[in-house]
Amino acid sequence: MSLMIVGSMAFDALETPFGKVDRIIGGSATYAAWAASNFTSPIKQVSIVGGDFPQEELDALRKRGVDMAGVDIIKDGKSFFWSGKYHMDMNTRDTLVTELNVLADFNPNLPASYQDCEFLMLGNLAPAVQINVIKQIAIRPKLIIMDTMNFWMEAALDELKKAISMVDVLMINDSEARQLSDEFSLVKAANKILKMGPKFLIIKKGEHGALLFHGKQVFYAPALPLEEVFDPTGAGDTFAGGFIGHIAKTKDISFENMKTGIIVGSAMASFCVEKFGPNRLKELTQDDIDARIDEFVELVNFDISIIS
Amino acid sequence: MSLMIVGSMAFDALETPFGKVDRIIGGSATYAAWAASNFTSPIKQVSIVGGDFPQEELDALRKRGVDMAGVDIIKDGKSFFWSGKYHMDMNTRDTLVTELNVLADFNPNLPASYQDCEFLMLGNLAPAVQINVIKQIAIRPKLIIMDTMNFWMEAALDELKKAISMVDVLMINDSEARQLSDEFSLVKAANKILKMGPKFLIIKKGEHGALLFHGKQVFYAPALPLEEVFDPTGAGDTFAGGFIGHIAKTKDISFENMKTGIIVGSAMASFCVEKFGPNRLKELTQDDIDARIDEFVELVNFDISIIS
Numbered sequence: 226m227s228l229m230i231v232g233s234m235a236f237d238a239l240e241t242p243f244g245k246v247d248r249i250i251g252g253s254a255t256y257a258a259w260a261a262s263n264f265t266s267p268i269k270q271v272s273i274v275g276g277d278f279p280q281e282e283l284d285a286l287r288k289r290g291v292d293m294a295g296v297d298i299i300k301d302g303k304s305f306f307w308s309g310k311y312h313m314d315m316n317t318r319d320t321l322v323t324e325l326n327v328l329a330d331f332n333p334n335l336p337a338s339y340q341d342c343e344f345l346m347l348g349n350l351a352p353a354v355q356i357n358v359i360k361q362i363a364i365r366p367k368l369i370i371m372d373t374m375n376f377w378m379e380a381a382l383d384e385l386k387k388a389i390s391m392v393d394v395l396m397i398n399d400s401e402a403r404q405l406s407d408e409f410s411l412v413k414a415a416n417k418i419l420k421m422g423p424k425f426l427i428i429k430k431g432e433h434g435a436l437l438f439h440g441k442q443v444f445y446a447p448a449l450p451l452e453e454v455f456d457p458t459g460a461g462d463t464f465a466g467g468f469i470g471h472i473a474k475t476k477d478i479s480f481e482n483m484k485t486g487i488i489v490g491s492a493m494a495s496f497c498v499e500k501f502g503p504n505r506l507k508e509l510t511q512d513d514i515d516a517r518i519d520e521f522v523e524l525v526n527f528d529i530s531i532i533s
Numbered sequence: 534m535s536l537m538i539v540g541s542m543a544f545d546a547l548e549t550p551f552g553k554v555d556r557i558i559g560g561s562a563t564y565a566a567w568a569a570s571n572f573t574s575p576i577k578q579v580s581i582v583g584g585d586f587p588q589e590e591l592d593a594l595r596k597r598g599v600d601m602a603g604v605d606i607i608k609d610g611k612s613f614f615w616s617g618k619y620h621m622d623m624n625t626r627d628t629l630v631t632e633l634n635v636l637a638d639f640n641p642n643l644p645a646s647y648q649d650c651e652f653l654m655l656g657n658l659a660p661a662v663q664i665n666v667i668k669q670i671a672i673r674p675k676l677i678i679m680d681t682m683n684f685w686m687e688a689a690l691d692e693l694k695k696a697i698s699m700v701d702v703l704m705i706n707d708s709e710a711r712q713l714s715d716e717f718s719l720v721k722a723a724n725k726i727l728k729m730g731p732k733f734l735i736i737k738k739g740e741h742g743a744l745l746f747h748g749k750q751v752f753y754a755p756a757l758p759l760e761e762v763f764d765p766t767g768a769g770d771t772f773a774g775g776f777i778g779h780i781a782k783t784k785d786i787s788f789e790n791m792k793t794g795i796i797v798g799s800a801m802a803s804f805c806v807e808k809f810g811p812n813r814l815k816e817l818t819q820d821d822i823d824a825r826i827d828e829f830v831e832l833v834n835f836d837i838s839i840i841s
Contacts, residue, residue, distance in 0.1 A: 313717055409621055412760045433741035436758060445755035445832045450744060452720045484835040518837065524753050525833045527792040529826065 226341050227292075228473040229366075230257050231271040231358050232348020232462070233328060234278060234296065235305035238321075239501065242313055243455050249502040250282050252305065253348030253372065256459035258291045259506040260466030260493040261346075263514060265473040266290030269339045271358065273331045275302040285507070294336045302327040315454045315498075316431045335361045344473040346465060347371035347392070352384040359391050368478045370394035370469055372461070375401050390422035393478075396465055398429045411436065412443075425483060427468075429461055437487055439480045446487045447525055449495040449517075456501045460494040463506065467493030492517040534649050535600075536781040537674075538565050539579040539666050540656020540770070541636060542586060542604065543613035546629075547809065550621055551763050557810040558590050560613065561656030561680065564767035566599045567814040568774025568801040569654075571822060573781040574598030577647045579666065581639045583610040593815070602644045610635040623762045623806075624739045643669045652781040654773060655679035655700070660692040667699050676786045678702035678777055680769070683709050698730035701786075704773055706737045719744060720751075733791060735776075737769055745795055747788045754795045755833055757803040757825075764809045768802040771814065775801030800825040 232254030238247050254272045261268055268291045274283075276299065283293050308322035331354055345366040347355045355371055369392040377385045378401070389395055395418065399411060406414035415426050415438035426438040432454070437444040468483075468490035475482055495517060499505045540562030546555050562580045569576055576599045582591075584607065591601055616630035639662055653674040655663045663679055677700040685693045686709070697703055703726065707719060714722035723734050723746035734746040740762070745752040776791075776798035783790055803825060807813045 410760055410762075412758045430741065433738065434753075434755070443758055443832060444835070445742075445758065446835075447742065447753035447755060447833075450720045450751055450753065452718055454718075481836060485837065488835055488837070522837050524751060525755075527752070527754075527796055528789060529793065529796070529830050 226343035227267045227269050227339075228261060228265050228344045228346065228469060229269040229271060229295075229339060229342040230254050230261065230346045230348065230466070230469075231333065231355070232257060232346075232350060233305050234272040234274050235307060235328075236277075237458055237502065238306070238308035239456060239458055240310040241315070241456050242311070243453070244501070246501050250279070251307065251458060251502060253459075253462040255282075255286075256462035256497065256503055256506070257346055257348060257466030257469070258286055259289070259503050260463045260490075260497075261470030261473070262286070262289035262291055263493070263509065263511070264467070264470030264489070267292050269295055269342065271295040271333050271335065271339070273297040273299065273327050273333070275304040275327045276300040278304045292338070295333065295339055297327075297331075297333070299327045309458070311457065315457050333358055333361075340364070342366050343476075344469055345369045346469045347388075348462060348465070349374050352377055352381050352388040355388045356384065356391065367476070368393050368472060370396060370465065372396050372465055373401070375404050378404050386421060389418075392423055394425040394427060394483075395423040396427040396429065396468075398431070398461065402426075402428045415443075425480075427487065429464060431457070431460075435464070435487055435491060437480075437483055439483075442480055444480075444484045444487065446484070446491050447521075448491060449520060449524060451495065451498065454498045457498050459503060460497045463497040464490040464494040466490070488518065488521050492521055534651035535575045535577050535647075536569060536573050536652045536654065536777060537577040537579060537603075537647060537650040538562050538569065538654045538656065538774070538777075539641065539663070540565060540654075540658060541613050542580040542582050543615060543636075544585075545766055545810065546614070546616035547764060547766055548618040549623070549764050550619065551761070552809070554809050558587070559615065559766060559810060561767075561770040563590075563594075564770035564805065564811055564814070565654055565656060565774030565777070566594055567597070567811050568771040568798075568805075569778030569781070570594070570597035570599055571801070571817065571819070572775070572778030572797070575600050577603055577650065579603040579641050579643065579647070581605040581607065581635050581641070583612040583635045584608040586612045600646070603641065603647055605635075605639075605641070607635045617766070619765065623765050641666055641669075648672070650674050651784075652777055653677045654777045655696075656770060656773070657682050660685055660689050660696040663696045664692065664699065667696075675784070676701050676780060678704060678773065680704050680773055681709070683712050686712050694729060697726075700731055702733040702735060702791075703731040704735040704737065704776075706739070706769065710734075710736045723751075733788075735795065737772060739765070739768075743772070743795055743799060745788075745791055747791075750788055752788075752792045752795065754792070754799050755829075756799060757828060757832060759803065759806065762806045765806050767811060768805045771805040772798040772802040774798070796826065796829050800829055
């Protein structure tokens with residue numbers, strides 16, 4: 226049984242208040258796999274890259290237990306490229322360039338060896354591709370989690386709603402939740418979105434943490450206050466990878482365990498932003514991760530027995 | 534021994550996306566006293582009002598154990614009046630009218646009976662007034678906490694820094710912390726501000742919760758996600774009142790107990806926003822408060838033993 230991660234593997238060019246890089250490794254499936262591979266293996270990767278994507282990046286992930294049989298390599302194609310510039314608050318950014326390249330024709334055909342998928346993470350992609358992947362898996366996974374973005378709410382709302390209705394966990398940011406629900410209050414937004422099908426909704430709020438909604442239950446995980454957010458690119462995908470990695474490791478899809486998964490995801494995301502691209506994720510040890518999770522426990526822990 | 538609360542008692546006119554009121558009771562010391570009186574008594578109130586301030590409002594607080602000997606009533610004067618309009622996000626607002634009225638000449642002269650002050654809460658006022666109050670207390674209180682606002686950073690920065698250097702806890706919002714420190718990162722801002730004198734810094738982030746900094750320690754309390762924020766006016770003062778009320782009740786000024794105080798303050802603030810003005814605070818029972826604090830425990834509680 227395994228975790229399947231579907232998403233982009235790409236190049237990014239970034240400008241932040243701390244610096245600028247021209248062409249580094251990026252993509253939702255890249256970040257998610259680096260994060261999740263700390264907790265579970267094998268991971269079955271589904272993506273598409275051009276002949277320009279470095280073989281050593283694929284090899285580095287393979288060494289972490291990430292199966293690349295589902296990654297199409299289009300020798301004479303170019304990898305997806307995104308370029309963006311972050312504002313001072315690091316929560317908002319302008320997209321400068323989007324070149325879909327090989328991603329424009331991405332229509333994954335899952336290898337037979339991927340049919341043992343127990344947990345499925347659908348990174349932000351065209352909803353039609355997300356639906357296509359779900360339909361190819363003969364035995365429904367124990368848990369399907371999907372990410373999306375405002376672009377699809379404008380370009381393909383009907384297909385997006387269909388995809389949302391097929392998953393267990395939807396993971397979006399606060400402005401996307403507001404746009405999808407047409408509600409400003411995140412509680413009202415969550416109530417509406419949970420009626421669209423998913424049993425769980427995770428709303429990411431960047432430096433303000435993340436919320437998990439399930440029925441009438443709600444959990445609020447803080448983000449670790451950081452001296453410097455060097456590069457927020459991939460933080461959401463890293464969060465998702467840490468979350469689903471923990472769920473796949475524990476094979477427990479209860480609300481209680483998802484709360485812990487969100488803390489694990491938040492810890493991984495807090496590393497991601499410390500360096501450009503996935504570089505910080507590549508050098509982490511288990512001790513680093515344990516110490517960071519302890520920081521989260523300290524951060525929110527209080528003694529309520531003092532009150533009564 | 535007692536808690537002293539210094540601040541405005543006033544009229545507000547408010548417009549929010551949910552409605553409009555022309556002239557209701559407001560003021561930092563009003564909200565703080567309503568909140569704190571759930572936890573401790575006596576409270577020694579220090580403020581100034583005009584002859585237009587309703588006697589029954591003073592009486593209602595007196596019945597809650599709030600001593601009004603330090604509240605100057607200027608029979609032929611008018612009470613401080615503030616009018617504002619909230620934006621859709623309820624975190625930002627425009628001030629429409631500020632009429633200082635009797636507050637312009639506020640120069641409190643503490644009654645002798647107020648000298649037993651053990652805990653002192655200085656609401657947002659001119660720093661010169663805050664300093665004046667501290668200097669009038671012969672035996673330094675066990676804990677002094679102060680609020681302020683960006684206006685004083687522009688109009689009286691030197692006096693403000695002097696006031697800040699004299700207190701134990703500074704409580705401001707995130708944009709004020711950034712302005713005061715000239716740092717965008719709240720961690721860097723906190724490090725700078727703690728060097729100005731206070732041993733503790735509380736940064737209020739509205740719907741995103743509150744942070745407590747002390748040396749290298751940090752605590753992040755969430756805000757309760759609400760279906761509707763009806764009127765955020767006074768939420769910060771109510772938070773402060775709940776916080777200092779809990780500290781005064783327990784007489785424990787450790788970092789650990791301040792964390793609990795922040796949860797209590799957050800719970801009180803979550804009530805405040807449910808109705809216009811302090812109306813919701815006036816009708817609370819102990820059961821209401823206990824139930825709301827339980828909601829906060831549920832909101833942040835997670836089982837980390839699952840991880841290892």
